[in-house]
Amino acid sequence: MSSPAAPAEEEGRAPTKYVLITGGVVSGLGKGVTASSIGVVLKACGLRVTCIKIDPYLNTDAGTMSPFEHGEVFVLDDGGEVDLDLGNYERFIDVTLTRDNNITTGKIYQSVIEKERRGDYLGKTVQVVPHVTDEIKQWIQSVSSVPVDGQTRPADVCVIELGGTVGDIESMPFIEALRQLSFSLGKENFCLIHVSLVPVLGVVGEQKTKPTQHSVRELRALGLTPDLLACRSAQPLIGSVKEKLSQFCHVPVENILDIHDVPNLWHVPLILRNQKAHEAIIKQLNLARSAGPPELRDWTDMAESYDNLKNSVKVALVGKYTNLTDSYLSVVKALLHASVACSLKPSIQWIAASDLEDATAKTAPDAHAEAWETLKGSSCILIPGGFGDRGISGMILAAKYARENKVPYLGICLGMQISVIEMSRHVLGLVDADSEEFNKDTPNHVVMYMPEVSKTHMGNTMRLGCRRTFFSKPDCLTSKLYGSPPHVDERHRHRYEVNPSFVPMLESAGLHFVGCDESRKRMEIVELQDHPFYVGVQFHPEFKSRPRRPSPPFTDRDLPLGEKHFTR
Ligand code: GLN
Numbered sequence: 430m431s432s433p434a435a436p437a438e439e440e441g442r443a444p445t446k447y448v449l450i451t452g453g454v455v456s457g458l459g460k461g462v463t464a465s466s467i468g469v470v471l472k473a474c475g476l477r478v479t480c481i482k483i484d485p486y487l488n489t490d491a492g493t494m495s496p497f498e499h500g501e502v503f504v505l506d507d508g509g510e511v512d513l514d515l516g517n518y519e520r521f522i523d524v525t526l527t528r529d530n531n532i533t534t535g536k537i538y539q540s541v542i543e544k545e546r547r548g549d550y551l552g553k554t555v556q557v558v559p560h561v562t563d564e565i566k567q568w569i570q571s572v573s574s575v576p577v578d579g580q581t582r583p584a585d586v587c588v589i590e591l592g593g594t595v596g597d598i599e600s601m602p603f604i605e606a607l608r609q610l611s612f613s614l615g616k617e618n619f620c621l622i623h624v625s626l627v628p629v630l631g632v633v634g635e636q637k638t639k640p641t642q643h644s645v646r647e648l649r650a651l652g653l654t655p656d657l658l659a660c661r662s663a664q665p666l667i668g669s670v671k672e673k674l675s676q677f678c679h680v681p682v683e684n685i686l687d688i689h690d691v692p693n694l695w696h697v698p699l700i701l702r703n704q705k706a707h708e709a710i711i712k713q714l715n716l717a718r719s720a721g722p723p724e725l726r727d728w729t730d731m732a733e734s735y736d737n738l739k740n741s742v743k744v745a746l747v748g749k750y751t752n753l754t755d756s757y758l759s760v761v762k763a764l765l766h767a768s769v770a771c772s773l774k775p776s777i778q779w780i781a782a783s784d785l786e787d788a789t790a791k792t793a794p795d796a797h798a799e800a801w802e803t804l805k806g807s808s809c810i811l812i813p814g815g816f817g818d819r820g821i822s823g824m825i826l827a828a829k830y831a832r833e834n835k836v837p838y839l840g841i842c843l844g845m846q847i848s849v850i851e852m853s854r855h856v857l858g859l860v861d862a863d864s865e866e867f868n869k870d871t872p873n874h875v876v877m878y879m880p881e882v883s884k885t886h887m888g889n890t891m892r893l894g895c896r897r898t899f900f901s902k903p904d905c906l907t908s909k910l911y912g913s914p915p916h917v918d919e920r921h922r923h924r925y926e927v928n929p930s931f932v933p934m935l936e937s938a939g940l941h942f943v944g945c946d947e948s949r950k951r952m953e954i955v956e957l958q959d960h961p962f963y964v965g966v967q968f969h970p971e972f973k974s975r976p977r978r979p980s981p982p983f984t985d986r987d988l989p990l991g992e993k994h995f996t997r
Contacts, residue, residue, distance in 0.1 A: 433529040453644025454626040461514035464590040465521035469698040475719030479584040484592045485599035489535040500755030508894025524577040565606035608652040623655035627662040645678040657684040695732035741774035745807035747827045759971040766979035782820030809837035812844030818867040837962035845965030846876045877928040898944045898953040905943035910981035919968035927952040
């Protein structure tokens with residue numbers, strides 16, 4: 430792996446300018462949302478925006494990382510398995526990123542070591558400074574010049590989010606590279622926004638500035654001075670607190686933004702716009718912008734309509750991990766996008782699939798009873814993607830329940846494979862039907878290992894990224910939800926697939942395979958006949974869902990959800 434090649438420089442073109450977002454005090458401040466929202470506001474000023482996420486871990490990409498520890502693995506069109514923040518960028522800024530937009534320490538070192546082995550360093554001692562830092566700068570500059578919005582020219586602004594917290598050992602080479610970059614490009618090309626926390630202490634609720642002061646001091650000791658501060662706080666910052674932060678952090682008072690708690694994240698671009706964040710950035714970077722205030726009507730509409738949704742619908746999310754929004758972040762976001770379109774707030778009922786299993790009735794009867802009560806009290810059931818055998822029999826029971834009781838069911842990737850196993854076992858009578866992933870020994874592998882992927886390596890060995898699905902039955906429900914196109918392009922991430930030799934039997938039992946790939950052998954979509962909504966998709970529609978363009982499989986407006994389940 431080596432750093433991406435930049436397109437040839439166009440004569441007379443203004444260079445791409447940079448907005449760097451760093452974080453201080455604590456992790457989990459929402460740097461990703463802040464960075465994406467900055468992108469939204471700049472885009473609304475008529476500027477073209479791209480973005481880079483830097484993750485200072487040694488993994489080459491997020492593909493081998495546990496969603497339990499690290500949140501979901503987001504998948505890009507080009508098959509890149511990346512940090513979930515890239516999902517935030519794609520959704521907020523409405524761009525299509527590449528795997529190179531996610532830089533990790535692993536990628537940088539891999540590239541440096543490859544160069545060293547090739548002899549590119551001509552006998553030099555290869556060191557963090559300058560070789561690793563040069564590689565980082567080169568990567569940033571070349572990837573930032575690749576357009577991500579379908580146009581041919583590079584973006585005006587590249588928003589870079591540096592993961593972690595300033596002062597972390599892991600991020601030091603990145604900080605040093607960014608310091609050098611800011612110095613060589615100059616202030617009119619490089620703007621630094623530091624995201625910090627202003628906690629509130631005591632009964633009087635005093636807003637405390639000291640953690641931010643310390644974190645800015647740390648940043649300045651490393652040679653970077655923030656141009657703007659974005660302070661996370663429960664309430665808007667009071668004037669004297671801003672004055673104090675300005676004085677001690679060396680940042681003009683008009684460049685101190687407060688990102689206070691909001692009812693939903695679509696408000697964040699609005700509060701940044703209201704505080705004129707765009708004006709401060711545009712002024713510093715000396716950018717030409719379109720006249721008038723940034724056009725954020727769509728965002729205002731979404732933020733307000735979501736706040737005003739009166740009815741909610743219970744969606745049972747039956748997975749391996751529960752109560753972990755980050756592990757299924759794009760599914761949760763796709764439900765939110767759909768909720769605005771369908772005027773229904775999703776009330777996600779997290780169910781640990783293993784709690785539904787018969788064995789749990791003996792070991793943890795209360796958890797078992799509660800899980801079933803929650804499942805039965807939900808209006809629809811969603812089984813998201815997943816790997817490994819934990820909870821599989823619970824998922825099969827949930828799919829059976831949905832099939833037999835005509836409860837709307839959406840199975841994504843693993844969720845589709847589950848519906849095939851369930852039908853094979855309980856309708857076709859193949860009691861040992863299974864996926865090769867969970868049982869190597871059965872003769873009835875209704876879900877089998879895909880022939881073209883490696884059996885020895887874990888990283889980057891799946892069918893990944895954007896692939897085409899052709900509708901084989903154009904009048905099927907899923908095709909209608911997509912607006913009846915001949916095919917759809919969705920993102921994939923799987924090693925196993927439906928065994929085509931079982932398809933005729935399953936079809937005759939009522940499970941229709943209504944979409945497949947160009948070979949017509951790989952099944953992509955299933956629908957159950959005589960059921961109001963029972964759909965399984967081998968792809969992950971959630972990755973391409975956008976706030977104003979909710980993913981079609983999530984948006985059946987005619988879904989019979991059963992009035993009894995509506996709550997106000
Ligand atoms: N584990 C299954 C496979 O690899 C499903 C993958 C997924 O749900 N993303 O095919």
